[in-house]
Amino acid sequence: MIKSLLLCAALLAAGSAAAAPSDYPAxxxxxxxxxxxxxxxxxxxxxxxxxxxxxxxxxxxxxxxxxxxxxxxxxxxxxxxxxxxxxxxxxxxxxxxxxxxxxxxxxxxxxxxxxxxxxxxxGLALAVRPELGIGTLDEFLGYAKSHPITYASAGYGSPGNLAFEKLRLAAGMEVAHVPYRGNAPAVNALLGDQIQAAFLAVPGVLPHVKAGKLRAIAVSGKERDADLPDVPTAAQSGVAGLKDYDVxxxxxxxxxxxxxxxxxxxxxxxxxxxxxxxxxxxxxxxxxxxxxxxxxxxxxxxxxxxxxxxxxxxxxxxxxxx
The missing domain is CATH 3.40.190.150 (Bordetella uptake gene, domain 1)
Known part of the structure; x- marks a missing residue:
């Protein structure tokens, strides 16, 4: 009997926990x-x-x-x-x-x-400095074969770090990673010529692209970004190994x-x-x-x-x- 009463009490408690109060939110x-x-x-x-x-x-x-x-x-x-x-x-x-x-x-x-x-x-945009003379993702990967590339991100495990590492693995690149504490310092590092490239959130990079201070050469998603309609996706670059790239x-x-x-x-x-x-x-x-x-x-x-x-x-x- 006692066991039955305890079981009933437990079931009633569980039921009350699973139900929302009628006055939620109070x-x-x-x-x-x-x-x-x-x-x-x-x-x-x-x-x-x-x-x-x-x-x-x-x-x-x-x-x-x-x-x-x-x-x-x-x-x-x-x-x-x-x-x-x-x-x-x-x-x-x-x-x-x-x-x-x-x-x-x-x-x-x-x-x-x-x-x-x-x-x-x-999604993100892969941005580089215009002084590199790079206009496409294919050109960037070719440049990386003969020049040291350092990229910035907002930290280990951040979107920019993940997107670039996925690109590196797919394209067989050799790059160095410099993690910053946030997106703004990463953007500033690219603008200040401290690094050569970065995958950055489009709103954060868009004003600098429009001003000619940075160049967006690819976007990470499976579709083009509405704010950068002329910039192809990484998958559209024609680069072997990137046809399924979608971040x-x-x-x-x-x-x-x-x-x-x-x-x-x-x-x-x-x-x-x-x-x-x-x-x-x-x-x-x-x-x-x-x-x-x-x-x-x-x-x-x-x-x-x-x-x-x-x-x-x-x-x-x-x-x-x-």
Whole structure:
């Protein structure tokens, strides 16, 4: 009898934990951004917070907790109660890259978080200095055979590092990597002639390309970038080994694992409404964000696919976290 009562109590407790309160959200929601303010991730998070707050009738507070390639902010959310009041806005590399370059992270953080939504994707542009006299990716690879090439990135495991290492492995290049603490210093290093090339987010490099200070010779995605329509994709370069080259990164909205399905559905529906707003779409286009903007299933599929691909690149390139 006692065992039966204990079992019933456990089942009732589990059922209550899985159900969302009927008044959710009843208090402000915290949206943690695990990178510094003023970057694309932070700006999109603030746009989501503004629009979602209106839809939900509750304040959504953006809190920046950066450091350790996003791990610090992610850990704070992973340790939060799975009640829908603490969410995470992150670059997908937290789930697709960090577990392979930061020892012990998989158990500690990534398995305690689950995607709620895929909040857009973006590609990179391979930029060089015009003084090199290089106009195409094929010419760049030829130049690299007889000249030392140093490239910059925002750090080990950053999008620029990953994209360049994938290119290096596919094309058989010999290059040196200089990691900087953020995208802005990497751009400045290229402008200052401290390095020869870098894969950079298009919005960050576009003004310098238009001013003639840098030259974009390829974009990383499978389609041309709307802001650089005359720049071919790496796959379109005609270079052997690059016909399947396709590199894109995404933003994810995540929650602590164990968040009730009903709360997850509230957010999936709310975010779909946010993504459909013309003003949101315009602001995302200005940030260089493209589709897909999608729900939980698509987000989980993205993470699985990208993690599998980056695991192989990281192992072959020997990328290790700082």
């Amino acid at each position: 208090r402000p929601i915290r949206l943690v951004v695990n990178f510094p303010p003023a970057g694309p991730l932070d700006l999109e998070a603030r746009a989501i917070a503004q629009h979602a707050g209106k839809i939900l009738g509750q304040t959504v507070i953006v809190e920046n907790r950066s450091g350790a390639s996003g791990n610090i902010g992610a850990q704070s959310v992973a340790q939060a109660a799975p009640d829908g009041y603490t969410l995470l806005m992150t670059l997908d590399t937290l789930m697709t890259v960090n577990p392979f370059i930061f020892k012990g992270l998989d158990q500690e953080v990534t398995r305690r978080l689950e995607p709620l939504s895929l909040a857009g994707s973006f 894109a990164f995404a933003f994810l909205v995540m929650a602590p694992k164990g968040t009730p399905g009903s709360i997850a559905r509230v957010w999936e529906k709310t975010l779909a409404q946010v993504y459909a707003l013309p003003e949101f779409q315009q602001s995302m286009a200005a940030l260089g964000m493209r589709g897909p903007f999608a729900g939980r299933d698509e987000a989980q599929a993205w993470v699985r696919r990208e993690a599998l691909g980056w695991k192989g690149v990281i192992e072959k390139a020997g990328i290790k976290g700082e």
